Amino acid sequence: MNTGVNLKELAAELKLSPSTVSRALNDSYEISEATKKKVISMAEKLNYQPNPFARSLRENKSKTIAVVIPERMSSFFSKVVDGIEEITQQYGYHLLVYSTHEDVDREKKIVNLLMNGRADAIIMSVSSQTSDISHLTRLHERGFPLVFFDRICSDIPTTKFITNDYESGFEGTKHLIQQGCRKIAFLMLSKELSITKDRYRGYLDALKQAGLSPEPQLNITCCQEEEENIESIRKLLDGPNRPDGILSSVEKLALATYHAVKRTHLRIPNDIKIISFFSNLSIASLLNPSLTTITQPAFNIGEECAKLLMKKLTKPRQPDLPNQVITIPSNITIRSSTIVV
Amino acid sequence: MNTGVNLKELAAELKLSPSTVSRALNDSYEISEATKKKVISMAEKLNYQPNPFARSLRENKSKTIAVVIPERMSSFFSKVVDGIEEITQQYGYHLLVYSTHEDVDREKKIVNLLMNGRADAIIMSVSSQTSDISHLTRLHERGFPLVFFDRICSDIPTTKFITNDYESGFEGTKHLIQQGCRKIAFLMLSKELSITKDRYRGYLDALKQAGLSPEPQLNITCCQEEEENIESIRKLLDGPNRPDGILSSVEKLALATYHAVKRTHLRIPNDIKIISFFSNLSIASLLNPSLTTITQPAFNIGEECAKLLMKKLTKPRQPDLPNQVITIPSNITIRSSTIVV
DNA sequence: TTTTTCATCGGAAACGTTTGCACATATTAT
DNA sequence: ATAATATGTGCAAACGTTTCCGATGAAAAA
Numbered sequence A, B: 001m002n003t004g005v006n007l008k009e010l011a012a013e014l015k016l017s018p019s020t021v022s023r024a025l026n027d028s029y030e031i032s033e034a035t036k037k038k039v040i041s042m043a044e045k046l047n048y049q050p051n052p053f054a055r056s057l058r059e060n061k062s063k064t065i066a067v068v069i070p071e072r073m074s075s076f077f078s079k080v081v082d083g084i085e086e087i088t089q090q091y092g093y094h095l096l097v098y099s100t101h102e103d104v105d106r107e108k109k110i111v112n113l114l115m116n117g118r119a120d121a122i123i124m125s126v127s128s129q130t131s132d133i134s135h136l137t138r139l140h141e142r143g144f145p146l147v148f149f150d151r152i153c154s155d156i157p158t159t160k161f162i163t164n165d166y167e168s169g170f171e172g173t174k175h176l177i178q179q180g181c182r183k184i185a186f187l188m189l190s191k192e193l194s195i196t197k198d199r200y201r202g203y204l205d206a207l208k209q210a211g212l213s214p215e216p217q218l219n220i221t222c223c224q225e226e227e228e229n230i231e232s233i234r235k236l237l238d239g240p241n242r243p244d245g246i247l248s249s250v251e252k253l254a255l256a257t258y259h260a261v262k263r264t265h266l267r268i269p270n271d272i273k274i275i276s277f278f279s280n281l282s283i284a285s286l287l288n289p290s291l292t293t294i295t296q297p298a299f300n301i302g303e304e305c306a307k308l309l310m311k312k313l314t315k316p317r318q319p320d321l322p323n324q325v326i327t328i329p330s331n332i333t334i335r336s337s338t339i340v341v
Numbered sequence C: 001t002t003t004t005t006c007a008t009c010g011g012a013a014a015c016g017t018t019t020g021c022a023c024a025t026a027t028t029a030t
Numbered sequence D: 001a002t003a004a005t006a007t008g009t010g011c012a013a014a015c016g017t018t019t020c021c022g023a024t025g026a027a028a029a030a
Helices: A007-014 A018-025 A033-045 A052-059 A075-091 A104-114 A134-141 A165-178 A194-209 A226-238 A250-264 A283-287 A300-313 B006-013 B018-023 B034-047 B052-057 B075-091 B104-114 B134-141 B166-177 B194-209 B226-237 B251-262 B281-286 B297-316
Strands: A064-069 A094-099 A120-125 A147-151 A161-163 A186-188 A219-221 A245-246 A273-277 A293-294 A323-327 A331-333 B064-069 B094-099 B121-124 B148-149 B161-162 B183-189 B219-221 B245-248 B273-279 B292-295 B326-329 B332-333
Touching: A007 A018, A007 A033, A007 A300, A018 A033, A052 B052, A064 A075, A064 A104, A064 A300, A064 B194, A075 A094, A075 B094, A094 B075, A104 A134, A104 B292, A120 A300, A120 B075, A134 A147, A147 A250, A161 A194, A161 A300, A165 A186, A165 A194, A165 A245, A165 A273, A165 A293, A165 A331, A186 A194, A186 A250, A219 A226, A226 A250, A245 A250, A250 A273, A250 B006, A250 B281, A283 A293, A283 B251, A293 B075, A331 B018, B006 B018, B018 B034, B052 B281, B064 B075, B064 B104, B075 B297, B104 B134, B121 B297, B134 B148, B134 B161, B148 B297, B161 B297, B166 B183, B166 B273, B166 B292, B166 B332, B183 B194, B219 B226, B226 B251, B245 B251, B251 B273
Parallel strands: A064 A094, A064 A120, A120 A147, A147 A161, A161 A323, A186 A219, A186 A245, A245 A273, A273 A293, B064 B094, B064 B121, B121 B148, B148 B161, B161 B326, B183 B219, B183 B245, B245 B273, B273 B292
Antiparallel strands: A094 B094, A293 A331, B292 B332
């Protein structure tokens, strides 16, 4: 790899000292406009690119932020990362993207690796297996800027961005009830997750408000194996205590539900109605029947995470990230999976 | 940000010189086993983490590789990145991931930024707008390790990983013909793309072999706006010269086709049969009717890219990346969108 | 005994920046 | 006239590693 000219060579070419050239390129007030012009044009001519590591070493910042997500093949997380990139790229920041694959051990390894300062901050959504959060508290206690989104850690006093999980769970359930459902199942990834807790609370409160009592056997906790999830749901559908409505708290379980229904004699929405948190609108309307969705503002969530961090990292003396939860509401789009025509 | 102890402090604690400690931690033969043990245990006790920038500056390598893709919300590219990460993570490498959003200007900016050595190598799939490749040739001529996958640049003499685009296009088209199609449309993102060229050649040859003549008006070049694509396809379907089969060269256009068909009175597969390059098997079988797919080995392609680079970067004196195209075959899965029962 | 070798370790340079400080020269105030 | 102040630039240290080159002492060979 032929690395180009460095500051010293550029300075030699200009018959100036490296310090002057550095200051000129950084637009320091101490340098005359004349030399600034000369330096800049010569830098362009020789295509000078400052060495990022020398700069990072000296300034103790990397212009890089790490994004840690549970999986890549998810329209929600893809859009969040797109939103983050949209902002950070404007500030010249780079994105290290890691997937934990819903594995807490991988998450710990990644977080521990990040502790050496390779990134200036972390934006993350925890894995569904994460219950011990010592790796995250340690990070935060060291003063490492950390922002959570979607799947958050309430115990860590920093800024979190979520959607209105409780209300969405509540409204989604209420919608099912209004469509005549009396036995509504709740599908989740893990009981530990902040999103399942909040969405579940909304679900329970909607049931209560309608005078319905929750039935434990209608709660299904899923795993990472799609086939296994499909079979769990199918068993529920084929069982004696079959639900007439399903609220899926994550995208992939809605798809598993459609697969499961295909294995039964049931029809959506006549026999069973489905609503799900879902970010891929194009797919939602192509499913048969089209899926009623609670659409999280994924791109927007990413943007907000990034904006907050950019403010913290690019302004001189910023305070710590405040301990608060910022909620950006979802939209419910009613489609055929909950409406009998 | 409270950065932990550094080498000098660790050395002071041990009453040793930094050089000795460094060598001990790097398992140098010059250091006795006794002191190695002492150093390692003290390093663990103080949780010493070497500064990655100091190391990168000194060694002139970053243990980071950049991945440049046209879009994130694509099961194909998500899986490729997963495959890359699977390998690189084993070697302690980090991944900078950039999306060009199919925009060649963004692609150029990203590539130019990468020229400063922030990453040790680049794995990329070019945007659909890329015809001028000067930014990539410049990169390659500087000796920067560069690997292409899927959407490749034939003119740049380096290693490329693709699937058997020609054969898949050929076989896909042949399958449609065998199912009785006589007027087969070809959907593409851009005529410039390597994948459309190869897949189109396969399509043409299959037509020729069947004695069918290609009709230019059956080729549709799409854009980035989904709605616009849907309407282009709908017009084709509603027009006087309506095809009875469609080969879509990319995933998103298959979805657009399903949307378009929904806006017509046509039925799949009776009136129109569809086959597409497609990586999301779960979705393919959920579409109505389920979609016949040509499935690219996305994860595997990512793995192979990464393996090649890891060999080049971690072994001492490796030759340049050879100028060759490595093909990993796709699988055709026949589903309902091409079979009339 | 003297010389060589070997096993361990330390000093210092180097990687490419940024920046505190000093130092000229020119301008203004006294 | 001299002294004070801008204005523009250079020197050198620092960031935290790795590694070249010596240095030391002990063991082996002469």
